[in-house]
Amino acid sequence: MSIDVDAVRGQTRGVLRVTHLNNAGSSLAPGPVMDTVVGHLRREQEIGGYEAAEEAANRLEGVYSSVARLIGAGTDEIALAESGSRAWAGAVYGFPFVRGSRVLIGRSEYAGNVIALRQLARRNDLQIVVLEDDPYGQVDVEDLQRELERGNVAMVALAHVPMANGLVNPASEVGRRCRAAGVMFVLDACQSVGQMPLDVQSLGCDVLAGTGRKFLRGPRGTAFLYVRAAVLERLEPAMLDGHSAVLAGAEGFEVRGDARRFESWETSAAGRLGLGRAADYALALGLDAVQERVVGLAEQLRAELAAVPGVIVHDRGITRCGIVTFSVKGSDARNIRARLAEHRINVSVAPAFFQAGSLPVGTRLGEDMVVRASVHYYNTEAEIQRLVGVVWYLFAGS
Template sequence: MTMDIAALRRDTPACASFVHFNNAGASLPPAVVVDTVVEHLRREAEIGGYEAQAEAAARLEAVYGSVARLIGAEPGEIALVENATRAWDMAFYSLRFGPGDRILTAQAEYASNYIAFLQVARRTGAEIVPVPSDESGAVSLPELDRLLDERVKLIAITHVPTNGGLINPAEAIGRRARAAGVPFLLDACQSVGQMPVDVEAIGCDMLSATGRKYLRGPRGTGFLYVRRALLDRLEPPFLDLHAARWTAPDRYEVRPDARRFESWESYIAGRLGLGAAIDYALRLGLPAIRDRVFALAERLRARLAELPGVAVRDVGARRCGIVTFTRAGEDAAAVKARLGAQGIHVSVSTAAGTLLDFEARGIPDLVRASVHYYNDESEIDRLVAALASG
C-alpha cells in the first residue's frame, strides 16, 4: 500500500507546529482518536458515566476484536488494561517461582521488568539469568540454547529495547520456548504499531503492549494477550468483582477468559480511543507502516553518520524506527534541550532504563529520535541541520 503522507500529516494537525521524533515515548494521535475520546467524555458529561458506557457497549466490545486482529489472537485472549507495565505485571506476577527456578531475560531488558524480577527473586529464591548478547547486540540464540534447561520457568524478553533500533529475534526465541515447554512473555511495548506482530508466528504465551507509543492511541491504555492454553494456569495477583465472581460466602470463581486480568473501573473513553487507533493502523496496514518507518529510520541514521562528532549508537542486525546517537562534547539532555528550543522533539535514554546494556556498552546516555510514518524527509533534514549548527 502506498501511503498518502500529506493526507496523514493533515490528519495529525500538530505536524504543522513542530517536528515530533518522540514516537517511542508517545506518538501524536490522529484526529479520529482525539475525536473518539473527547466525544465519549462529552457524552459522559451529558448523560452520566455509567449510562455513556452502556450506550457504547457494542463499540467497547469491538475493541477486543480490533486488538485480536492486530496481533493474530482471539478476543477471549485479550485484556484491556491501563498501560503496558500493568499488562506485563499482571502476567508476570501470576506465575509461581521457587528457590532455584530461573528466569531468562535479555541484557537490554527494561528497568520496570527487571525490578519485578529482582523483587520476585528476593521473595522466592528464584534466579535471574540475562542471556548474553550476540555480536549484533541481540539475544544470542546459541547462549539461549545453552541456558535453556529444566531449571528455567520463564523466558521474558523485550522485543524492541527502549534504547536503540534493535529488534530481538522473537520468533526464534518462541520456537525454543515451545520446544522446551517454557512460558514466553514478550514485552512488545515498542514493537506493536510500528511493525506486524503475530503471536502465533512468534510463539509467545503472553504479550504486553501500550496504546500511547507506535499505535498512536491515548495515554493510560494498553493490553495484555494470554494464550488460551495458559489461561487456566494463571490466577492474577489481585482480583475484583469483574475479574472473578463471588459465588458463596467462602468461594469465588475466576473468569474463564483473559479479562480476569482487568479491573472493573477503567478509562472508557481511552479504550474507545485505543480501538480507533488500532483500526486506523489496520486500515493503513502494518507491513506498509513498517516499510515506511524503517526506511525513514535508515535515512536518519545515514544522515546522522555524516555529521562530525555524531555517533549513531544503534545495534542489531534488524533495526526499527528508534534511532539513538551521541554528540561529542554535549550530553544527551543538552542536545534534547537545544533541539526542543527549535521545535524538534527527541528524548533521552539513560542507564536508569536499561542498566545492564548501558554498563556493558560504557555509554552514559543517548539521544533517542524515534520516527513514525507521518514524519517526512524534510523533518530529518531539519534535525540534521539543527545538530550541525550547534
C-alpha cells in the same frame, strides 16, 4: 500498498507545531482517535459516565476484536489495561513460580520489568539469569538454548524492541525454542506494536504486552495484554475484584475463564474506545506499509547523522526499526534534547546501557545517556533533514 503521507499528516494536528521525533515515547495521535476519546468524554458530561458506557457497550466490546486482529489473537485472549507495565506485570505476577527456579532475560530488558522480576525473585527465591548478546547486539539465541538445556527455567522475558539501540530482537526464534522446551515466554511489545506487523502465533509467545501511546498512536493511559488460551488457567491474577471474579458458595470465588481476569472494574471508557480506534487506524493503513516507511525514514536518519562531524550513531542489530540513538562528542544528551526543543524538535534521551545498567552486565557505551530520535510514518524526509541540520548547526558547527 503505501502510506498517503499528506493524508495522515492532514489528520495529525501536531505536525503544524512541532517536528515530532519522540514516537517511542508518545506519538502524535491522529484526529479520528482523539475525536473518539473526546466524543465519549462529552457524552459522559451529557448523560453520565455509567450511562455513556452502557450506550457504547457494543463499541467497547469491539475494542477487544480490534486489538485481537492487530496481533492475530482470539478475543478471549485479550485484556485491556492502563499501561503496558501493568499489563505485563498482571500476567507475570500471576505465574506460579517454583522456589529456586530460574528466569532468563535479555540484556536490554526494560528496567521496570527488571524491578518487578527482582521483587518476585526475593519473594520466591528465584535466580535471574541475564542472557548474552550476539555479535549484532541481539539476544543470543544459542546462549538461550544452552540455558534452557540446563533446565529449571520457569520463564523467559524479552523486550521485543529495546527502548534504545534500534534493533528488533529475534522473538520468533526465541518463541520457537521456548515452546520446544515447554517454558513460558513473555514478550514486551510496547515498542514494536504499531510500527511493524505482529502475529502472536508466529512469535510463539505465551504472553504479550503492548501500549497505546507509542507507535500505535493511541491515547495515554491505555494498553493491552495477550495471554495464550492454553496457558490462561496457569495464571491467577495477584489482585481480583468483582469484574475479574465472582463469589461462589459460602466462602469461595471463581476467576473469569478469559483474559479479562487480569482487568479491574473501573477504567477509562473513553481511553479504551480510543485504543480500539487506534488499532483500527493502523490496520487500515496496513502494518507492512507502516514498517516499510518507518524503517526507510530511520535508515535515512542514521545515514545523515553519521555524516555529521562528532556524531556517533549507536544502533545495532540485523533487523532495525524506527528508533535511532546517537550522541555528540563533548555534548550531554539532555542538553541536546533541550536545545532541539528550542527549535521545536521533539526527541528523548535514554540510558546508554539500555535500561540493563542496573544489572551487573557492564556499560555498553562511553556516555551515560544517548539521544533517542524515533520516527513514524507521518514524519517526512524534510523533517529528518531538519533535525540533522539543527544538530550540525548547534553542535558540529560550534
